[in-house]
Amino acid sequence: MDITELTEPGYEKVVRCVDRATGLLAFIAVHDTTLGPALGGMRMLPYASEDEAIFDVKRLSRGMTYKSAVANTGLGGGKSVIMGDPAGKTPELFHAMGRFVDSLGGKYITAEDMNIGIADLQQVKKTTQYVTGLSREEGGSGNPSPYTARGVVMGMRAVLEEVFGSDSFEGRTILIQGVGAVGQPMATDMKARGAKILVCDIDEKRAARFAEEHGFQHVPDLDHHKHEVDVYAPCARGAGVNDRTIGELRCKAIAGCANNILLEPRHGDELKAKGILYAPDYVINAGGIINVGIEVSPGGYNEAVAIERIDGIYDNLKEVFQIAREENIGTEVAADRLAERRLEAARQAKQEA
Numbered sequence: 001m002d003i004t005e006l007t008e009p010g011y012e013k014v015v016r017c018v019d020r021a022t023g024l025l026a027f028i029a030v031h032d033t034t035l036g037p038a039l040g041g042m043r044m045l046p047y048a049s050e051d052e053a054i055f056d057v058k059r060l061s062r063g064m065t066y067k068s069a070v071a072n073t074g075l076g077g078g079k080s081v082i083m084g085d086p087a088g089k090t091p092e093l094f095h096a097m098g099r100f101v102d103s104l105g106g107k108y109i110t111a112e113d114m115n116i117g118i119a120d121l122q123q124v125k126k127t128t129q130y131v132t133g134l135s136r137e138e139g140g141s142g143n144p145s146p147y148t149a150r151g152v153v154m155g156m157r158a159v160l161e162e163v164f165g166s167d168s169f170e171g172r173t174i175l176i177q178g179v180g181a182v183g184q185p186m187a188t189d190m191k192a193r194g195a196k197i198l199v200c201d202i203d204e205k206r207a208a209r210f211a212e213e214h215g216f217q218h219v220p221d222l223d224h225h226k227h228e229v230d231v232y233a234p235c236a237r238g239a240g241v242n243d244r245t246i247g248e249l250r251c252k253a254i255a256g257c258a259n260n261i262l263l264e265p266r267h268g269d270e271l272k273a274k275g276i277l278y279a280p281d282y283v284i285n286a287g288g289i290i291n292v293g294i295e296v297s298p299g300g301y302n303e304a305v306a307i308e309r310i311d312g313i314y315d316n317l318k319e320v321f322q323i324a325r326e327e328n329i330g331t332e333v334a335a336d337r338l339a340e341r342r343l344e345a346a347r348q349a350k351q352e353a
């Protein structure tokens with residue numbers, strides 16, 4: 001196994017690994033460990049070039065620093081990528097990946113991400129202890145989706161309060177795109193709190209069945225964003241707010257679990273100009289990372305502690321909205337500022353200690 005360190009300004013460590021015996025070619029980026037060890041998922045993709053893989057791992061690791069800083073997980077930001085076709089996975093490949101993760105001595109802790117499942121992480125675990133997100137039986141925190149859903153519901157309270165002056169769901173209309181692992185528990189929880197729920201999904205049958213079972217309104221996925229609702233909750237895919245849709249939105253707020261809801265950062269400014277409140281995706285969808293992060297806290301995984309922290313997403317969003325109001329900036333920019341302030345405060349406290 002050949003591990004080399006790359007020089008990447010602004011990153012604590014970016015390393016490349018080649019293992020000829022197993023065919024592994026992978027990168028780990030540790031962006032920042034000011035707040036704690038760098039936790040972030042491992043993904044596997046057939047990147048067209050090493051430059052593309054390095055660009056992705058750097059971008060994603062930086063995003064994790066910000067996400068964890070705002071979420072108060074006590075963790076830093078990191079990520080790993082394996083270059084290759086997921087169809088070519090072998091146990092040996094993941095044993096080698098585990099040795100690569102292990103070579104950083106705990107500075108980077110891995111988890112699931114795109115094209116990487118529990119079975120792969122179980123192989124990784126054979127050669128390193130720095131793995132999170134395994135099942136409860138294996139000492140992990142298990143499926144993160146219900147925790148992500150809880151976090152979004154808590155964040156939604158802050159959204160409702162900001163827009164309507166009350167965090168009550170009673171009588172509010174909420175449109176959820178994507179009734180998957182996160183969208184479903186969100187929908188049932190918000191209905192129980194008094195909201196009127198509309199659902200859509202590219203899988204129309206799934207949405208129809210789910211709506212029928214729970215008494216939600218099913219709307220077609222095509223042009224769903226044109227519905228007049230209080231909150232639009234994208235919970236399927238990214239880039240739903242783009243040049244085509246933005247002029248057609250008739251909601252008062254956007255708050256969902258999907259990553260990268262805004263196609264481009266400028267769409268955040270355009271939402272602000274239209275008077276639509278945007279709950280930054282990485283702030284409101286942090287329930288899963290908060291939950292998994294508890295695994296590496298001193299006492300190990302504890303669901304009660306996880307839930308208390310996840311419920312803090314309400315406060316985190318309140319803080320983001322306050323910064324946005326006071327500084328007259330978009331909420332996405334405000335979230336980044338909050339992260340940077342927390343990082344700066346931690347750096348100063350370390351220097352003074």
Ligand SMILES: NC(=O)c1ccc[n+]([C@@H]2O[C@H](COP(=O)([O-])OP(=O)(O)OC[C@H]3O[C@@H](n4cnc5c(N)ncnc54)[C@H](O)[C@@H]3O)[C@@H](O)[C@H]2O)c1
Nearest residue numbers: 144145148178179180181182201202235236257258259288
């Ligand atoms: N699961 C988590 O803990 C978690 C955490 C943070 C962010 N997210 C993000 O939230 C989103 C949903 O996650 P999930 O775990 O519920 O996924 P999922 O795969 O369980 O569900 C996604 C649902 O969206 C639908 N869908 C997919 N593409 C669509 C499209 N183009 N148009 C309309 N519907 C579409 C699918 O049919 C499915 O029902 C993803 O973007 C994911 O990256 C999830």
